[in-house]
Amino acid sequence: MKTFLYPATALALTLSCTGANAAELRIGVLTTLSGAQAAPGVEMRDGIELAVKQLGGKVGGQPTALVVADDQFNPGIAKQVAERLVRKDKVQVLTGIIYSNVLLTAAPVVLEAGRIVLSSNAGPSAYAGEKCDPGFFNVSWQNDSVHEAAGKYATDKGYKRITTIAPNYPAGRDAIAGFKRMYKGDVVDEAYPNPSLSTFR
Structure with a gap:
């Protein structure tokens, strides 16, 4: 771990x-x-x-x-x-x-x-x-852990269909993977914009 x-x-x-x-x-x-x-x-x-x-x-x-x-x-x-x-x-x-x-x-x-x-x-x-x-x-956190919580929250709230968006580099892909791991609905689309447009980690 x-x-x-x-x-x-x-x-x-x-x-x-x-x-x-x-x-x-x-x-x-x-x-x-x-x-x-x-x-x-x-x-x-x-x-x-x-x-x-x-x-x-x-x-x-x-x-x-x-x-x-x-x-x-x-x-x-x-x-x-x-x-x-x-x-x-x-x-x-x-x-x-x-x-x-x-x-x-x-x-x-x-x-x-x-x-x-x-x-x-x-x-x-x-x-x-x-x-x-x-x-x-x-000393920080796992990239996908926060997004796992978001996926669980979206499931608990009853959201059935979702489109995800995250910057197209490792942390963005980890974020979507974490969300999808816990989300039980339908991910209808995934968008990965250029990371130069963001300051995500």
Whole structure:
């Protein structure tokens, strides 16, 4: 099953899992900082920087360095940046990712290197249940769980025929899958608009 931890707990766990020494804990903050989808990414970066500042520059009692990078809401760029963060910048933790399509290309790079991915927002089904990776921690929610509740609600309210709409990328498809899992009526159509028109996760 997917693991949910508060950020401080997961980062403290990282200290032992990665063999980090007292010299410095290096955290990669990979998030969306440019383009139409940047607003939550900028807030994510600012929140993480503020948290480390309020902790006196230490996480888990260890001096901490943040390496911030922009994924540009582009999965291909996210993968390249994740490779740089792991190989060049030597980060032990990757966090800050907002969107599931970005996480699905960046996370494998980090996990295969034996590092930790602390997903601060995205919760794709590809890292849930039997597919969960021991290095993957989610402090948000499963993409489809909220929509399962909506499907159950629609069924309980007696809605017989429904058209669904969600952005055409992993989180949108997870949302519809979750809804349909619990909805007992007839889904007459499914629409998947371009995700560049939305800021869904």
